[in-house]
Amino acid sequence: MTTLAAGLDVNVVSPQNLLDPNPLYRYLRESEPVHWSEPMQSWFITRHEDVAACFRDPRLSAARTQLFYAHQLRGVGLEKVKDQIYNAERQMLMKDGPEHARLRRNANPGFTLQAIDGWRPEVRKAADALLERVQARGRMELVADYSELLPSQVIMEFFAIPARDQRDFLEWCSDNSRLFAASTGADMQELAVRSNTAIVKLMQYLGKAVQERRANPGRDMLSTMVHAQEEGKLDEGELIANAILILTAGHITTVDQLSNGVHMLLTHPEQLRKLRENPGLMKSTVEEVLRFCPAVPFIHRIAAEDFELRGRKIQKGQLVFLGMAAANRDPAVFPDPERFDITRQNNKHLSFAFGPHMCLGAPLARVELEIGFTALLERMPGLRLDEEQPPRIKCNSLVFRGFDSLPVRW
Template sequence: MPDQRYDLHSKAYFADPYPVYHAMREHDPVYRQPETGAWMLTRHDDMVELCRHPRVSADRTAPLFPAGSDSGTGSDLGTGSDGDIGAATAADRQNATLRNFLAPWLIFLDGAEHARVRSVLSRSFTPRAIAGLRPFVRTVVDDAITTLRAADSPDLIRDLALPVPARVIGHLLGLPPEDLPGFQQSVNAVFQFAGQLGDPEENLRLAHRATEELGDYFRALVAEKRRARRGRAADEPPADLVSIMITADEDGGLLTEHELVANCALLLVTGHETTTHTLGNGVIALLRHPEQLRLLRDKPELIGSAVEEILRYDSSSGLIGRLLLDDIEIRGQRIEQGSFVYAVGQAANRDPAVYPDPDRFDITRTGPRHLGFGHGVHACIGAALARLETDVALTALLRAFPDLAPVTDEYDWIASYSQRGVRSLPVAL
């Protein structure tokens, strides 16, 4: 394999990674990054194979948080830094705490453990449950539209794309609305750490503090909801996802307290960001393709296919990582046991072998389903909720602001491997 280096760190790459992915997909579809040894897959079929392969593991916590690490991150796409003995000891403690907190997260579980935890969480993500959330989502979106109207300098991220999914996931979990604003800093810290860029020691410190705060919060909330549950009739159905998880634990011992608390934090963190950047990226795509924006205005019934095209064309999801349990071979390339392999969903979603004219944004597109929510048993559990939020928010936005227009085409794209989106999205209404 040629030891070719691709631009995976620059501001230009994060603003538009697709030329890099096109070159990788064509010339090095199974690419080993020289600096780190991590492998990257950029073709659609290879991503599907990785997600289905029986000898790969979603559990990356032990190698990501190794005992005795003095860099503190174990980041396989980032860069480490040496520190003194005191700093290393602090990093070891933070590593151990993070590893312990993240290990029960659904996204890091395999096999029977994954199926057991997912079976509990999925009880609030059934088609019927998601459909029942539509009136609440409409109310939340209407509140955000009101905020946009009143803003002197409207920003779709600040005023709509951030608060809508935050309020919805908070409602689903049964969190007091007044608590929601305080979570954004913790969410940002977790994603900054997962994004594997910046100062590794600072990222570790902030993520460690964030998970401790989230753990403390959800332990107290679970205790409060247990007390409330004991005061209700035995046949009264639980009103929120935390209560559902508590009831499942009481009925069948399906979740330990640690698993319950950890996965509450997971849902809160992921429930914030995925839809935020799906909305932001979708609006940018529509503004950059005014003929598609006009088409959606003229035919609002296309909103369903428009949401799917947004998820294909510029997904907010980053790299999907797996740890190899055995040597495997992909496209004739042998990859050794213990290696990290990353499927690049954004590259796979523009694979010309699967999607005709893949760089064209077309809200009427039909054909193979995109990989914006992953694939296989680890496909995003909240996909239907993200679709619903995006559908309702975009529909309301275009109806409320028929003259919606960009203020600039130069955006502050987040430098991260775990998410794709912008920090702000100023618009003219």
């Protein structure tokens, strides 16, 4: 049992803990593995064993739309995000049991390892084209010039959405996710209105794209989903809601994870040297980056009934945050967990969650990270942080963690 270190505050959303959460995670794992947070009015679970078990526990439901929005909006009326709610209630992410399985099955064929392997050439082409544009400059702002663009271009290809629509798509995704990444003190009224407008635009856009695919099917993800819908498995609202989920869930997460990984490598030169000398370590590097600095540190569930966990009484209707970032550094599972080690084997990180909702897009995310890092290191041999412009970390939310800005040179 550790005591609270001097100056350490148990408030999970204090500015200090959001900036550098690992000392608090360590304390919680060791001393309060099931922690009630007054400021968040929610439970926080931090041990690997518990987090993994909670992901598979039917007493913790993913059907959290209303509570989640109410929690997120902090007093702003739910009617401000009525289209967001309509959409979220039809997404697999917010469903349990057979309903969840039915919606997930519809998208599964597009995400097999074999299907995703087929996209490797397109991912490499997109990465090369982005780096080509900046190569001669000798510097770039990694987030704006690379991390933000690569996943959006890949997902657009994946859905066969024309490049001319990329700007609108990026804006809608960003407006949509800003609501979920809002810091305390943000103008929630404005964020709610913007995010709802964005979801309406995405719904209209996808509605039209569905009609086009029905008339003219291709090998893209949306055509795969339309095909399954025609077999009577999904109604139109569900089809569009889940297409939006895949388009958006695969965006902000991968953007942040790419930036987090590049930052880790550039701040651990001995690991970077090892990787450059042995590119065969790329797969274990990707897993270690996911473990050490996950883009999604926490995800939530809602208690479907009263139950007890490690002697604490969780009540029906309460929100429970499952701490993947904290579990990823649990010494009960990871030897020397605070060490960033790209040769780590048997890496059982929980960064893509676990159980029925385990990230559907994980195979695609892994390919994007692997190729994203490889292309960057191959084309920019002298890659380093820009010593004149410090990075700006984005850590105002528990659910998304990345960089607002990451200037690099070569």
